[in-house]
Amino acid sequence: MKNTVKKLVAAMLVVVLAVTAMFALTSCGETNYAKDNTEFIIGLSGPLTGGASVYGIAVKNSAEMAVEEINAMGGINGMKFKLVSYDDQHDSTLVNTGYASMFEGGMQVSLGCVTSAPCLEFAALSAEDNLFFLTPSASADSVPAEDNAYQMCFADGNQGSVAAKYVNSLGKDTIGIFYKADDPYSKGIYDQFKASLNSSITTVEANFTGDADNFSTQIDKLAGCDFIFMPIYYGPAQTFMTQAKGKIADDATYYGCDGFDGIDSPSEDSTFDINEIPQAVQMLSHFNSKATDGDAKEYIDKYVAKFGASAPLNQFGASAYDCVYAIYYAMKAAYEADNNSIYVTMSPSALCDILKDSFNGGFTFNGATGTNIKWESTGFVNKQAIAYSIKAAD
Numbered sequence: 001m002k003n004t005v006k007k008l009v010a011a012m013l014v015v016v017l018a019v020t021a022m023f024a025l026t027s028c029g030e031t032n033y034a035k036d037n038t039e040f041i042i043g044l045s046g047p048l049t050g051g052a053s054v055y056g057i058a059v060k061n062s063a064e065m066a067v068e069e070i071n072a073m074g075g076i077n078g079m080k081f082k083l084v085s086y087d088d089q090h091d092s093t094l095v096n097t098g099y100a101s102m103f104e105g106g107m108q109v110s111l112g113c114v115t116s117a118p119c120l121e122f123a124a125l126s127a128e129d130n131l132f133f134l135t136p137s138a139s140a141d142s143v144p145a146e147d148n149a150y151q152m153c154f155a156d157g158n159q160g161s162v163a164a165k166y167v168n169s170l171g172k173d174t175i176g177i178f179y180k181a182d183d184p185y186s187k188g189i190y191d192q193f194k195a196s197l198n199s200s201i202t203t204v205e206a207n208f209t210g211d212a213d214n215f216s217t218q219i220d221k222l223a224g225c226d227f228i229f230m231p232i233y234y235g236p237a238q239t240f241m242t243q244a245k246g247k248i249a250d251d252a253t254y255y256g257c258d259g260f261d262g263i264d265s266p267s268e269d270s271t272f273d274i275n276e277i278p279q280a281v282q283m284l285s286h287f288n289s290k291a292t293d294g295d296a297k298e299y300i301d302k303y304v305a306k307f308g309a310s311a312p313l314n315q316f317g318a319s320a321y322d323c324v325y326a327i328y329y330a331m332k333a334a335y336e337a338d339n340n341s342i343y344v345t346m347s348p349s350a351l352c353d354i355l356k357d358s359f360n361g362g363f364t365f366n367g368a369t370g371t372n373i374k375w376e377s378t379g380f381v382n383k384q385a386i387a388y389s390i391k392a393a394d
Helices: 002-029 053-072 092-104 116-129 156-168 184-196 216-222 234-243 294-307 315-337 348-360
Strands: 040-046 081-087 109-113 133-135 149-151 174-180 202-208 227-230 253-256 280-285 365-367 370-375 386-391
Touching (some): 040 053, 040 315, 053 294, 081 092, 092 116, 109 116, 109 348, 116 149, 133 315, 156 184, 174 184, 294 365
Parallel strands (some): 040 109, 109 133, 133 149, 227 253, 253 280
């Protein structure tokens, strides 16, 4: 009898402990870390150091500039904004720590991550907390897989299909393709590009993986191509172009997507000079860094005045500037419709629900990266692309 009672008590204790643990986890997940906020906190994770820092620095600078301008205008009925950033060094393994620090520090909305691979980790974490984020530049198709995630940049698939549409119009029989097979950004664009390319066009293809920095084999394979599509980041593109001098025809064209942004900007980590490359260099973009009018020109003038002509200036930064303003205007519209709906201590989840309703409900935005910008319920952006010539052939 005593043994039976002991077993019953032990079983009940296990149940109690399990329920207690479940309650503790649920309570932790529902904690509103923004309850003591005096400003709306926008989070940002990006590479502020390392090889990809030209992107992260431009994003951070531009987001800070937008926040300062919004606060100077009075914010939302006196409620101001604050940007909090974390250096993820373009390393997915660092995102978890940065996300936890920002979220527990009161982050209510975010620009996600600057680059795609880290942003996939950020997306998974933010989905659990129902935290709204609008990334300026993490273009992987799977970034907005959950309903809290949106992109200001073109998704890789969109870049691939738009790039193919352009190449289809060139009337070429053969083109070269050089891509990074183990990178979600590069492989995603490549897949959609191939799916959308006219079947009449023959492709000569070469790829690389990891941190390869010797492309002699790939260059030899592509040597006969006068047009090479390169959906990669500017670092390996610079290496390829340097090593290809004298092997790829001088009148050939290198054509990339948004990863080429910054390729013509000198950096401390590289001696690359695009003026020493004889070939033409072009890219698909939603921002013209040499714009002479419109919102793009206004953004450029303000950015250069604030950070200097040597600061990284690229579409990643322009997109971040637009992200902050898009979030602000969506929140402002919600406040004007019901001033009880927006308040500085609201939880990330409550704000996320409001922003999702706005972005899914036909919200339209005009900024440095386009006009009449809208979003699909999938999180993908609808905007006009431009073909941008970085350098003409010598």
